[in-house]
Amino acid sequence: MKNVILYVRVSTDEQADKGFSLRDQEEKLKAYCKTNHLSVLKVYREDYSAKTFERPEMKKLIAYCKQHQELVDELLFVKWDRFSRNTSESYNTINLFTSLGIRPNAIEQPLDLSIPEQGLMLAVYLSVPEVENMRRSQNVIAGMRRALKEGRYVGSPPKGYFMGRDSSNRPVLTPNKDAKYIQKGFEMMLTNVYNQKDVYRALKAEGFETSSTAFYGILRNSLYCGWVHIKAYKDEPEDYIEGIHEPLITKSDFDKVQSILKGRRRQSSKPQLKVNSSFPLRGFVLCPKCDKVLTASTSKGRSKRYSYYHCSTSCGVRLKKEDVHAWFESYLKSISLDENAYQLLSELIEKEFKQLAKKRGIGPKHYEKKRNLETKLERIQELYIDGDLTKDEFKQAKNRIQKLIKELEEKEKQFANKASVEKVYKEGLKGLQDFDKHYLNSDIEHKRLMIGSIFPEKFTFQDEKVRTADINPALLKIMSVNKGLQRIKKKDKSKINDLSSLVGPPGLEPGTF
Structure with missing residues (x-):
């Protein structure tokens, strides 16, 4: 009686249907062995792709055959595509088993490889699954690229x-x-x-x-x-x-x-800027003459030490640390909100959102329109199923209706988020209350973070004032409000609560404010 090893395999992307499931393959092989009076030494069950022979169970099978080659007569599987879907590697592995005196064969596609003509059939049995794999792979790639070109990401979702x-x-x-x-x-x-x-x-x-x-x-x-x-x-x-x-x-x-x-990669060979708590503005201030970033240092005089922000070029600009900090703190005061300015801007925001609510309000007509569109969508689906619409006609109508439904849903979402957005605006204003005092009381890291949040680009000093070409427009508005309040204080303190003269014309969008 001959001794045989059984090998059954199904890949992770194959359905466990009849003819592919491990159980079905194993039952067929055992029935074949019983009919032909073959003794089963071992059964190896694989859940892995046949693109290569780097499979866990196949490795164990080959190792067992090498150790017990005198015991094994045949290696049996259902079809040749269960053995491999890689033509070149298949021939090498078949030669390996043959050299060990073991004959691999498929019970549903039996071959006698001692007959030269049977080699042609082996080539067909091995190459057809490989071609099928290649075609399937190309179809998958084409489908993925088509989805990507439509703006639809495919693959495992990234973090977030x-x-x-x-x-x-x-x-x-x-x-x-x-x-x-x-x-x-x-x-x-x-x-x-x-x-x-x-x-x-x-x-x-x-x-x-x-x-x-x-x-x-x-x-x-x-x-x-x-x-x-x-x-x-x-x-x-x-x-x-x-x-x-x-x-x-x-x-x-x-x-x-x-x-x-990219800028940091180019400067990676340069020493990193060390943050000195005595110079929080270091790295932010430009030279008023040559536009180079000012550095800072302290030098020892005859009786005391002197600190400067200075240019490293030959232009010779040197600014006393005390002056620079005083100018900058004066600027912070101009953009900090006091209680009156905060109340004014809060009222402006509240007023704008009330106007937007009236313009963007959602009533019964909105929901009726949405229901009608959904009914139309169901109707064209029925027409397409009944054959009254072509595929292209159905697709065009479906896309158009879904786009209209999406616009209505976006409007609902904006309306629902109005209160939360208004709250965000007001919370942002609170962060600007006493901004100058927060800056003075913060540690060096928070100071630099606050500076970076104000100035997207670097700034300089001219005529003892901060000058920059790029500043947050909200801060410019706050500065104008503060100046207006100061004028009222000087003119007539009794009119401090009359804020209407500072309010701009209606129609200012909170998003641009």
């Missing part, structure tokens, strides 16, 4: 997202609980005060779970600003497509972070 479903029940990236950490990470990088390691440590301390390497990749991933990357393939060049998923940051902020990262 999970794979949700859109209105058509198709997969779409949706922000999850980690999104807030990624948003904060980009915000901290935008200040140009912290490096990547500082930001990573801060987020990790707050509970963000990721590795430092993965976080550095996050900062460079365009997916977070809403753009999907398509790799080059054959004759198609690399491309970026605007995605359909919700971005965590704006494209402009993402580009600014990339510029900051």
Whole structure:
């Protein structure tokens, strides 16, 4: 009686249907052995792809055969595609078993390899599954690239997202609980005060779970600003497509972070700027003559030490530390809100949101329109199923109706979020109350963070005042409000509560304020 080893395999992407399931294959093989009076030494069960022979159970099988080659006569499997889907590796492995005196064979596709003509059939049995794999792989790649070109991300969701479903029940990236950490990470990088390691440590301390390497990749991933990357393939060049998923940051902020990262890479050979608590403005102030960034240092005089912000070039600009700090603190005072200014701006915001609520209010007509569109969508689906609409006609009508429904849902979402957005505006104003005092009482790290939040770019001093070409427009408004309040105080203190003269014309959008 001959001794045989049975090998059954199903890949992870194959359905466990009849003809593919491990149990079905094993039953067929054992029935064959019983009919042909063969003794089964071992059964190896594999749940792995047949693209290569780097499979756990196949490795064990080969090792067993090498150790007990005198005991094994045949290796049996149901079909040749269960043995392998790689033609070149198959011949090498068949030769290995043959050299051990073991004959591999498929019970449903039996071959006598001692007959030369049977080698042609073996080539067919082995090459057809390999071609099928290649065709399936190309179809998968084509489908994935088609989805990417439509702005639909495919693959495992990145950190900060999970794979949700859109209105058509198709997969779409949706922000999850980690999104807030990624948003904060980009915000901290935008200040140009912290490096990547500082930001990573801060987020990790707050509970963000990721590795430092993965976080550095996050900062460079365009997916977070809403753009999907398509790799080059054959004759198609690399491309970026605007995605359909919700971005965590704006494209402009993402580009600014990339510029900051590139600038730091170029300067990586230079020594890092050491933060000295005596010079919080170091690295932020430009030379009024040559536009180079001022450095700072302290020198020893005859009787005491003197500190300066000075230029490292030959232009010779030297500014006393005490003067620079006094000028800057005066500027902070001009953008800090006192109680009267806070009340005025709060009233402006509240007034604007009330006007927006009237314009964007959602009434019965809104919901009736939405129900009608949903009914139309169901109707065209029925027409398509009945054959009254072609595929293209159905697709065009469906896309148009879904777009209208989505616009109505966005309007509902904006209306629902009105109160929370208004609260965010008011909370932001609270942060500017006594801003100058907060600055003076903060440690060096928080001081530099506050400076970076005010000035997207560097600034300089002219005529003992802060000068910059780029400043947050909200701060400019606050400065004008403060000046207006000061004029009222000087003119007539009894009119301090009459704030109407400072209010701009109606129609100012809170988003631009």
